[in-house]
Each structure stands twice: as structure tokens, then as C-alpha cells.
Amino acid sequence: MLLLxxxxxxxxxLPLGFIVWxxxxxxxxxxxxxxxxxxxxxxxxxxxxLEFCTLPPAIGLAVALAWLTERSDMPGAKFLSWLAVAPLAxxxxxxxxxxxxxxxxxxxxxAATLVSVLAYLPFLYLPVxxxxxxxxxxxxxxAASLGQSPARVFLRVVLPQLRLAVCGGSLLVGLHLxxxxxxxxMIRFDTFTTAIIDQFQSSxxxxxxxxxxxxxxxxxxxxxxxxxxxxxxxxxxxxxSGAPRPAxxxxxxxxxxxxxxLPITLAVLSLGVPALxxxxxxxxxxxxxxxxxxxAASLATTLGYAAAGAFAAVAVALPMxxxxxxxxxxxxxxxxxxxxxxxxxxxxxxxxxxxxxxxxIALPLYQTVATVILAYVLxxxxxxxxxxxxxxxxxxxxxxxxAASLGxxxxxxLLAVTLPLxxxxxxAAMALVAMxxxxxxxxxxxxxxxxxxxxxxxxxxLTSELDYAKAAPYAVLMIxxxxxxxxxxxxxxxRSLNA
Numbered sequence: 001m002l003l004l005x006x007x008x009x010x011x012x013x014l015p016l017g018f019i020v021w022x023x024x025x026x027x028x029x030x031x032x033x034x035x036x037x038x039x040x041x042x043x044x045x046x047x048x049x050l051e052f053c054t055l056p057p058a059i060g061l062a063v064a065l066a067w068l069t070e071r072s073d074m075p076g077a078k079f080l081s082w083l084a085v086a087p088l089a090x091x092x093x094x095x096x097x098x099x100x101x102x103x104x105x106x107x108x109x110x111a112a113t114l115v116s117v118l119a120y121l122p123f124l125y126l127p128v129x130x131x132x133x134x135x136x137x138x139x140x141x142x143a144a145s146l147g148q149s150p151a152r153v154f155l156r157v158v159l160p161q162l163r164l165a166v167c168g169g170s171l172l173v174g175l176h177l178x179x180x181x182x183x184x185x186m187i188r189f190d191t192f193t194t195a196i197i198d199q200f201q202s203s204x205x206x207x208x209x210x211x212x213x214x215x216x217x218x219x220x221x222x223x224x225x226x227x228x229x230x231x232x233x234x235x236x237x238x239x240x241s242g243a244p245r246p247a248x249x250x251x252x253x254x255x256x257x258x259x260x261x262l263p264i265t266l267a268v269l270s271l272g273v274p275a276l277x278x279x280x281x282x283x284x285x286x287x288x289x290x291x292x293x294x295x296a297a298s299l300a301t302t303l304g305y306a307a308a309g310a311f312a313a314v315a316v317a318l319p320m321x322x323x324x325x326x327x328x329x330x331x332x333x334x335x336x337x338x339x340x341x342x343x344x345x346x347x348x349x350x351x352x353x354x355x356x357x358x359x360x361i362a363l364p365l366y367q368t369v370a371t372v373i374l375a376y377v378l379x380x381x382x383x384x385x386x387x388x389x390x391x392x393x394x395x396x397x398x399x400x401x402x403a404a405s406l407g408x409x410x411x412x413x414l415l416a417v418t419l420p421l422x423x424x425x426x427x428a429a430m431a432l433v434a435m436x437x438x439x440x441x442x443x444x445x446x447x448x449x450x451x452x453x454x455x456x457x458x459x460x461x462l463t464s465e466l467d468y469a470k471a472a473p474y475a476v477l478m479i480x481x482x483x484x485x486x487x488x489x490x491x492x493x494x495r496s497l498n499a
Contacts, residue, residue: 001323001327002319002335005319005320005323005335006335008316008317008320009335012341013338014357018210019353026210026211030207031211031214034207040215043190043212044192046190049109050109050112051177054112054117054173058173059124061117061266062121062125062169063159063162063166065084065125065263066125066128067154068262068263069084069263071249071250072249073250073251074259075256076260080264081129082487083264083266084129084263085126085486085489086267086486087118087270088122088486089479089485090270090271090274091441091479092116093186093456094478095115095119095274096182096183097186097463097468097471098276098278099273099277101277101280101468102273102276102277107188107189108187108188108189111187111189116173116177116183118266118269119270120176123172124169124170128162132158132162132165139161163230167230171224171227178191181193192216192219193216193348196209196352197348197446200352209352210356213346213352274479277472278475281468281469281471281472285470289469289470289473290473292470295458297453298453298455298457299455299477301452302438302481303438305372305437305438305444307434308373309373309376309380309434309437310431310433312373313377313381313384313429314387316377317384321391321392322414322418324336324385325393326392340381342378342379343383346442348443350379351375351447354371355446358371367448367450368449371447372447372449375447376433376437379440380432380433380436380437383429383432384433386432387432389425391424399417399421400413400418403417431488432485435486438456439455439481439482441457455478455481456478459474
């Protein structure tokens with residue numbers, strides 16, 4: 001297991017090694033000349049503005065939604081919590097497609113900020129809601145008994161306890177903002193990712209695109225470091241005898257029904273606008289939009305890639321997941337970090353690394369299905385690792401020891417005992433990876449063999465030609481494929497909250 005996990009870790013380090021290798025090969029003077037340009041400064045300013053304009057409102061809305069759905073007596077709180085998570089089923093580039101269809105002049109930073117908040121708000125809402133539901137109300141009662149008003153209790157007691165959830169969710173959203181391509185390309189807002197792909201597709205300018213990728217990786221590392229500093233080292237666990245009681249729901253009184261305006265408004269903007277747009281385009285051309293020859297082929301290819309990517313990612317992550325549960329230690333933690341860091345890299349960086357390696361070292365693998373699947377494995381390896389680790393942790397180690405005492409070798413024990421009992425975690429891991437693969441765009445555009453048609457690439461090709469009516473069925477199918485996984489994610493979150 002250690003040898004297998006080490007081999008996977010070396011492969012996972014490929015994108016990072018690629019950035020260093022290209023910088024050295026390009027030469028420091030040339031690299032500095034390519035980085036120290038007005039264009040790079042413009043992209044950096046755009047990126048910073050996007051982060052600063054998106055994260056504060058997203059944090060405020062996530063905290064407000066979590067408080068309303070978890071700590072107040074707002075009517076329909078459980079259903080509204082589902083509506084807060086449901087936008088995960090709508091790919092970000094489909095969100096921008098919906099808004100551009102209704103408002104053709106919807107471009108620039110304001111458009112990027114609005115669509116980003118709507119698309120990525122669930123990534124903040126889920127951890128904040130989970131943390132808020134688990135808060136010990138005794139601290140709030142103690143503050144109230146000392147004469148603090150409800151507003152001051154929230155600001156001085158509740159909000160500081162949400163620090164880890166807010167920082168973690170903000171990091172996830174911030175990394176998505178750095179990595180996203182389709183959303184910002186459609187609304188004509190330049191970021192590092194859009195510039196890299198434009199540079200690569202227009203002139204195949206390897207050094208310029210690779211140096212932009214290096215700046216993008218440094219931005220990701222800087223964002224991770226900032227989250228680590230803001231997270232701090234405070235303790236958040238309850239100390240004392242007994243167990244914490246569930247927090248009582250706050251009585252809203254006359255504000256009970258008006259409070260529903262916030263979650264309903266967000267649901268209308270993030271779900272209603274795509275539903276309205278897609279319905280309008282589907283009705284515009286009638287049944288003919290569903291009779292496109294490429295539709296069935298794209299669906300079949302997407303399902304094939306999703307199944308192959310999910311199976312490969314889970315198989316590759318299995319040794320590391322088993323080691324992290326059964327043999328924790330310093331070496332295991334280092335290998336686990338190597339497995340996890342690709343989740344913080346934009347897909348375009350992974351794709352550029354594989355393009356360069358295959359062109360220079362293994363040309364027969366360039367633009368092959370194997371390279372695409374490898375990209376999916378590297379990009380979604382952390383998702384597979386998280387699901388597998390949770391599943392294996394729930395299998396008693398005594399059962400593995402009992403199987404070994406009966407003469408089963410470790411491999412047979414893993415296949416006959418561990419994996420069947422960890423089946424729910426394995427299924428969740430495969431579903432998480434499959435959902436990511438089904439809506440992945442950037443790596444597929446750069447790596448897929450010529451003529452490959454997936455739902456995401458066909459949707460992108462048709463919207464690039466402004467054929468929004470024919471693109472609508474592809475968007476609908478991507479949403480339908482993502483809905484079951486979104487429902488599963490919400491159900492698991494609710495179960496963990498009630499545990």
C-alpha cells in the first residue's frame with residue numbers, strides 16, 4: 001500500500017513539477033519578461049477585484065441563510081435549506097449562459113460578481129450551516145445572562161465560532177474563482193484562466209501560457225496561505241462535563257414570514273433564471289432541439305468518461321485512503337497532502353502539464369482518452385480520497401484481523417471484507433468524481449481527442465456560435481445528471497447535522 005500510494009503521490013506532483021521545469025527551461029530572464037508585463041498586471045487586478053467583490057457578500061449571505069434555516073423558526077426551513085444547496089447542480093458556465101441569454105449586455109466585473117455569488121454560495125452555506133447547527137447554546141446563554149443583546153451575542157459569541165467554517169468555505173470558493181473558465185469567458189471578464197486558454201488555443205504560445213499558469217499557481221498558494229493565517233489556532237471544542245444540547249430556534253415573531261424573502265430571492269436568481277432561460281430556448285425550437293444527432297453521442301460519451309474517471313480515481317485513491325485510516329503517521333500525512341493538493345490547482349494547469357509531457361515525452365498519448373482520464377484522476381483525486389476515507393473509517397479493524405487469522409491475505413481481505421462494508425463511502429466517492437467529470441470543461445477542451453463530444457464541450461461550442469437554442473438541451477442534461485448527487489450531498493449533510 002505504501003509503495004502504491006507513493007507512486008500515486010509522484011504522479012500527483014506532476015503539475016507542480018511541470019511549473020518548476022518550464023520556468024527553469026524558459027530561463028529566468030525570459031520568464032521574468034513574460035511575467036512582468038502590463039497584461040499580467042491587468043489580470044492580477046481583475047483576479048483580486050473578483051475575489052474581494054465576491055467573497056464578502058457570499059460570506060454574509062451564507063451566514064444569514066444558515067442562521068435562518070438552522071437557528072430560526074422560519075417556515076419551511078428544511079425545504080429552503082435544500083434550495084440553498086440546489087444551485088450546485090447548475091454548472092457555473094450554465095449560470096452565465098442563463099443570464100447572458102436574458103441580458104445580452106451583462107458583462108464585466110458586476111456580472112462576474114453576481115453570477116459567481118449565485119453559483120458558488122452553496123460551498124460556503126454547507127459548512128457554515130453544519131457548524132452553526134452544532135454550536136453549544138450554553139455560551140450564548142451565558143453571554144445573554146451578562147446583559148448582552150441578541151445582536152451582540154451573535155457578533156461576539158456565535159460569529160467567532162464560525163471562523164473555521166467561513167475560512168474553509170471561502171478558500172473553496174476562492175479557488176473556484178481562480179480556476180473557472182466558462183463562466184468568465186462567456187461574460188467577457190478576463191482572468192488568468194481565460195487568458196491561458198485563449199493564449200494556448202489561438203497561438204499555442206507555450207512559454208507565455210505556462211508562465212501565466214505559474215502565476216495562477218502562486219495565486220492559489222497565496223490564497224491557501226492567507227486562509228491558514230486567518231484560520232488561526234484557537235480551540236473550538238466544548239470542554240466540560242455532559243453533552244451540548246441542541247440550540248433552540250429563535251422566534252422571529254412578525255419577521256417570521258418576511259424572513260423567507262432572502263432564501264426565496266436567492267433561489268429565484270440562482271435556480272429560477274436558469275429554469276426560465278432554458279425553458280424559453282427549449283420552447284423556441286420545439287421538439288427539434290432534442291433531435292440533434294450529437295445529443296445522444298455527447299450524453300453517451302459524458303457517461304462513459306464519468307464512469308471511467310470515477311472508477312479510476314477511486315481505484316487510485318484506495319491505497320492512500322486505507323493508509324490514512326489504518327496506518328496514520330508522518331509519512332502518511334505527507335503522502336496524503338500530495339494526494340490532496342491537486343484539488344487546489346485549476347484544471348487548466350493540470351491540462352497544460354499533461355499536454356507538455358505528452359508532446360515532449362510520450363507523443364502517442366497526446367489527445368487520447370487515457371490522457372483525459374489521467375487528468376480527471378489528478379483533478380478529482382481529493383474528492384475520491386475524502387469519500388473513501390470516510391467509508392473505510394467505519395469498517396472495524398477487528399473484522400480485517402479476523403479475516404487475516406482465517407488465512408486471508410491482505411488483498412483478499414481488502415476485497416472481501418473492507419470494500420463491501422465501505423460500499424456507501426465508495427459509492428459516494430464515485431458519485432462525487434462522476435459529477436465533477438460530467439461538467440468538466442477546461443481539461444476536456446485541451447486534452448480530448450479531436451472530434452470528442454461531451455455535454456460540456458458541445459454546450460460550449462454551440463454557445464460560442466451564439467446558438468443558444470440548440471445549447472439548451474445539453475445544459476438540461478448536465479443539470480439532470482448533477483441533481484441526484486446534489487440531493488445525496490444535502491441528505492448526507494443533514495444526517496451529519498442530526499448525528
